[in-house]
Amino acid sequence: MERTDGKPVTGAWGTILSAEEWCELVEELDSRKQSGTGRKKGTTVTxxxxxxxxxxxxxxxxxxxxxxxxxxxxxxxxxxxxxxxxxxxxxxxxxxxxxxxxxxxxxxxxxxxxxxxxxxxxSATEVPELTAARQTLRQIEADKAEARQLRADDLLSLAEFAREIRRLEEKEQAVREEAAVLSTAPRPSKSTLARVIREWESCxxxxxxxxxxxxxxxxxxxxxxxxxxxxxxxxxxxxxxxxxx
Ligand SMILES: [Zn+2]
Incomplete structure (x- = not known):
């Protein structure tokens, strides 16, 4: 939408897109038409x-x-x-x-x-972050056992014990959720990995x-x-x- 003098037509109906945004949009659409990929050098939409x-x-x-x-x-x-x-x-x-x-x-x-x-x-195909999460879960178990022992020896008040256990259980819940996501993260096959590495420079x-x-x-x-x-x-x-x- 341009007048013959090249200035954008501005309406009295309020601004939906600024003139600059409009130009970016047109450039983006044009570049898609030209290359089919949406890329164009030297524009902000690249x-x-x-x-x-x-x-x-x-x-x-x-x-x-x-x-x-x-x-x-x-x-x-x-x-x-x-x-x-x-x-x-x-x-x-x-x-x-x-x-x-x-x-x-x-x-x-x-x-x-x-x-x-x-x-x-x-055989070790586990992501390192998952190994770390499992380690954290073991540590939380040990901390809970220690808190129980301290409580049994009367070195923690009931209130302190309850607070500590709640804190550890909340942490445990968060790490379990993280581990669940990690253990299902898709890993590409060996042949896919090899191909991506080999052909990276020409991608x-x-x-x-x-x-x-x-x-x-x-x-x-x-x-x-x-x-x-x-x-x-x-x-x-x-x-x-x-x-x-
Ligand atoms: Zn910033």
Whole structure:
């Protein structure tokens, strides 16, 4: 909907989409028509590798991606970045150059898939988090036994004992639920793992995204803290990956 002078037609019926949002929508639809994948370089609607997967540690908002301003060092070096976008309801205080974050997450994912491939060859196919959950449950059992013993020896009042048991049972319930989810998390077959690892470099962004969404819950991007923002080298400690399986 454009007039011949190129200005968007604005109605008197109140704003449903702002002119800018309308342009983004048109661009998105056009890019889908052209490529069939919804990707188009240099627009805010580009679906990059970590779009919708990476989140801001400060406010939890999903990070958007954007192209650095042309002519800047950042544009020369990295091209684009992920950032917490205030217009989408985020805190707006976080930005990370795209390629180093993506490389890091891809490497971590491949390491994990390689490890899963090794484990798929042996009998130990349990995810490490499930092993940890089982360990926690055993510890809770031991703590309950200790509380009972302390109560029996009259070293805990009845009120203290009741509080402690309730605390442990609540924790036990939470860990049991977590373990139930983990034990049903789907793991790809050995041949699938091998193929993904072998063909990763030639995968399209969409293919990589599918694999990431299967294995990764969230990639949390943490702020650098006082004075450490984006100065020099990439900091992998500021990226936390939450795995699904
Ligand atoms: Zn934020």
């Amino acid at each position: 679906k990059r590798l970590l779009t919708g997967i990476a989140r801001c540690a400060k406010c939890g908002a999903a990070l958007s991606s954007g192209v650095y301003q042309k002519g800047t060092v950042s544009h020369e070096k990295y091209g684009y970045h992920y950032y917490c976008r205030a217009a989408d309801g985020g805190c707006g205080s976080l930005s990370r150059s795209g390629p180093p974050v993506e490389d890091h997450v891809e490497n971590q994912l491949l390491d994990r898939l390689r490890q899963q491939l090794i484990e798929a060859g042996s 399209t962004t969409d293919m990589k995204r599918r694999e990431m969404e299967r294995a990764i819950d969230t990639v949390i991007s943490k702020p650098a803290g006082k004075g450490g923002a984006q100065r020099g080298a990439f900091r992998p400690d500021l990226i936390e990956i939450v795995w699904k399986c």
